[in-house]
Amino acid sequence: MPDVTRRRLLTAGAAGAGAMLLPTGWTALARADPATPAQVLAAGDMALWYDEPAGTDWLRALPVGNGRLGAMVFGNVDTDRLQLNEDTIWAGGPYDSANPRGAGALAEIRRLVFADQWSQAQNLINQTMMGTPGGQLAYQPVGNLRLAFGNASGVSQYHRALDLTTAVVTTSYVQNGVRYQRDVFASAPDQVIVARLTADRANAITFTATFDSPQRTTVSSPDSSTIALDGTSGTMKGVTGRVRFLALANVVATGGTVSSSGGTLRVSGATSVTVLVSIGSSYVDFRTVDGDYQGSARNRLAAARTVGHDQLRSRHLADYQALFNRVSIDLGRTAAADQPTDVRIAQHASVDDPQFSALLFQYGRYLLISSSRPGTQPANLQGIWNDSMTPPWDSKYTINANLPMNYWPADTTNLSECFLPVFDLVRDLAISGARTAQAQYGAGGWVTHHNTDGWRGSSVVDGAFWGMWPTGGAWLATLVWEHYQFTGDVTFLRTNYPAMKGAAQFFLDTLVTHPTLGYLVTNPSNSPEIAHHGDASVCAGPTMDNQILRDLFDGVARASEVLGVDPTLRTQVRAARDRLAPMRIGSRGNIQEWLADWVEPERNHRHVSHLYGLHPGNQITRRGTPQLFEAARRTLEIRGDDGTGWSLAWKINFWARLEDAARSHKLLRDLVRTDRLAPNMFDLHPPFQIDGNFGATSGIAEMLLQSHNGELHLLPALPTAWPTGQVAGLRGRGGYTVAMAWRAGQADEFHVRADRDGTVRLRARLFTGSFTLTDVDDGSTPGSTRPETDVVAFAVRAGHTYRLARPGASPSPTPTLSPSPSPSVSPSPSLSPTPTPSPSSSPPSSGARATYAVTGSWPGGFQGEVTVTAGTAPIQGWAVTWTFTNGQAINQLWNGTHTQSGGNVRVTNVSYNGSLPAGGSATFGFLASVSGTNNPPTNITCTTT
DSSP: OOOOOHHHHHHTOHHHHHHHHSOSOOOOOOOSSOOOOHHHHHTTTOEEEESSOOTTOGGGSEEEEOSSEEEEEOOOSSEEEEEEEETTOBSSOOOOOOOTTHHHHHHHHHHHHHTTOHHHHHHHHHHHTBOSSSSOOOBOOOEEEEEEOOOOTTEEEEEEEEETTTTEEEEEEEETTEEEEEEEEEETTTTEEEEEEEESSTTOEEEEEEEEOSSEEEEEEEETTEEEEEEEOOOBTTBOOOOEEEEEEEEEEESSEEEEETTEEEEEEESEEEEEEEEEEOOOBTTBOOOOHHHHHHHHHHHHHTSOHHHHHHHHHHHHHHHHTTOEEEOOOOGGGGSOHHHHHHTGGGSOOHHHHHHHHHHHHHHHHHHOOTTSOOOBTTBTOOOOSSOGGGGOEETTTHHHHHTHHHHHTTOGGGGHHHHHHHHHHHHHHHHHHHHHHOOSSOOOOSEEOTTOOOSBOSOHHHHOOTTHHHHHHHHHHHHHHHHOOHHHHHHHHHHHHHHHHHHHHHOEEOTTTOOEEOSSEESTTOOSBTTBOEESSOHHHHHHHHHHHHHHHHHHHHHTOOHHHHHHHHHHHHTBOOOOBOTTSSBOSSSSOOOOSSTTOSOOGGGTTTTTSOSSOTTTOHHHHHHHHHHHHHHOSOOOHHHHHHHHHHHHHTTOHHHHHHHHHHHSSTTTBOTTOOBBSSSBOTHHHHHHHHHHHHHHEEOTTSSEEESTTOOTTOOSEEEEEEEETTTEEEEEEEETTEEEEEEEEESSSEEEEEEOGGGGSOOEEEETTTOOOOOEEOSSTTEEEEEEOTTOEEEEEOTTOOOOOOOOOOOOOOOSSOOOOOSOOOOOOOOBOOOOTTOOEEEEEEEEEETTEEEEEEEEEOOSSOBSOEEEEEEOSSOOEEEEEESSEEEEETTEEEEEOOTTTSOBOTTOEEEEEEEEEOSSOOOOOSOEEEEEO
């Protein structure tokens, strides 16, 4: 595939670009008598399944991932393919993107913009402000592991499936009277990809395994059961490839023989086989690429080889399901769900298939769990899955929509930990972006424009039309406060506040006064990727910039209050916020995209950036700003419903915020068609962009629960297409976990669990009539008030669950509503897979106890975890103490507060996880150093209040 940049692809136009890269659509015919696999039925239809192999079509292969490692599994009978990725394999190496010519030209650029000489300003930006290089570098593949079994003749009863409840891809078929099965999963605890091959006849498995790669690589056979692929990432845009990597594939067989020579593994006559794939990278961080990539690959493989397949799988399931199972959803089922997944997509417009919306929702959560974990890189434009050396838009991080969209469902769908890699990236950008701020603007703080990559490029790229947007870092910085609103984690806020502060400082230094309007404005900037006159996008003070900066300045001010720091800065940012241009309603009744009431040349443009204030922001609301709310609706009507895959997904969120259930659902159905979803349910721009998957999951969550306006709005945009259903585990700002059930379009009951003491405000149609309110934990009826006809407010206690129900509604089984833990700093992925046996505390009179485990270790350090479980009585707080006997020292701890004196450690709860109901549990984790034998403490004590 040729090098496809955002500029080249989008210049071609969305339709033409899609045709250039993909078929314009694909087809699948309904099966007259579909045979839904038992595995899919056992998963409650939460699985993608097919009755044909993927062949050579990457968009039919099924993804597995553990955050760091990814594989696309093709499920072919003759030669199966595992296309492999590791999240730090980027073209090139460390580079400084800043262009020191920029600062000297800035005054003239601003003069030209204010004089409405936009094309001249744009040309000068292209001459003086472009980064070095003028584009960024690509995320690249490791290669392929191919398992060659022979011919595919005589095959029957074929099916393959991705079970979202287990994160396992299974391929099964009968050939020559033998039932063969292959299971593939990517283990986060053990940091390997595992393929298990079985047959129901002894000694029936024979195959060869080889690596290949588009990279510069060599293959070898390190020992009699292993093959190796040693390579270096590609050179791009004049930056020499410097990331070294080693992929190892090892075979353990029952029965038969195994041999390896010349880079080929041979298995003959086996009854079962376990293939372990380990990949190491020399990438340490965006400035360092001299890591021991061979040692890390070998150590992870050696550790995994000591663990049997059953234990590898059980540990994988425990890790994955602890995340995935936090949210359940049921939107109803029809016979349409009996068909293979590709058929369901192809016929979705003409059938009633509510379960597909639930599947799409959970698929987005699966993809986020699989592509973003603490200590990994953030999910990029394709998550973690890419088979091309030059993927579309380099498969990097597009900040003007796509990267933030990737993480919209992280907090709302209870995957808080999966958000953490973004904040690691923000802290990196605060370093690289400080250099760009100084060199190109003569400013303090830090800046990042519309893209970044594995090397944290922060300058203007892809040309001024696309790249002259300095607000990318500001948008990312707003996510810190957004995340804090869900978790209440002050340690997290303190860790990431400096990056927020630096982003704000840049704009305090660079905002300028508009010569006629008097507002503080960004100049130069643009409204992402859309022209306002001719081929000019460059302007001053576009609406999206002002919305983002309001959120940034508000977030910095509020964070400084929580942390008790920077009163002078707080005053400065609030003063600057008050001088930003307000949103304006234009002559067409729409939200103006620019300071002037310009009419966009491309009416149906995919970006609707000036509605950031509607979603993900909260500056446009139905009850707070009714005129702007109606103008936002008009804006969407002018833009139209159609668009690229990710654009449709964002519009689902917009219409949900407008509380328009029918239009939200229409956009969701528009997304489920063969030119917007691939057969494997990857979202298509086209081509593939994963942000559409995450945006769809977020949109469905917004249809069911909103919390952006200081209250929990329950079922705000429930469509008639989902007349009966239930969902449990969604999260709301303020630290609430919510479950809901409804019938015939009417709510039966809500459950709300509070992380901390306070007052909750709930809005729902249920409250316009009679309802009951009960504290599930103690059976009491809390006192409540009715501020509005559809609003109820009442005091809540941390750890308590409250049920609000229609009189006479049969109670559902009380859902488990656990908040997601949010470690303040991302730990590194585990290098050692065997947990230390867990000592347990002697329970105090309350019956509470604590268990200790080592979950990962490496030379000189380890990661540990302690789980506190309440006994038969609820508790309000806890403290855990133990003594290290071998010089272990805790360096970082999350979900608790600790002190250590010598070997004596004491950890107490933080505000949001101290109160536990009877039988409830909370977990805290830590990173520690160790100089000798890492023996666990012999005694661990849990005391409670």
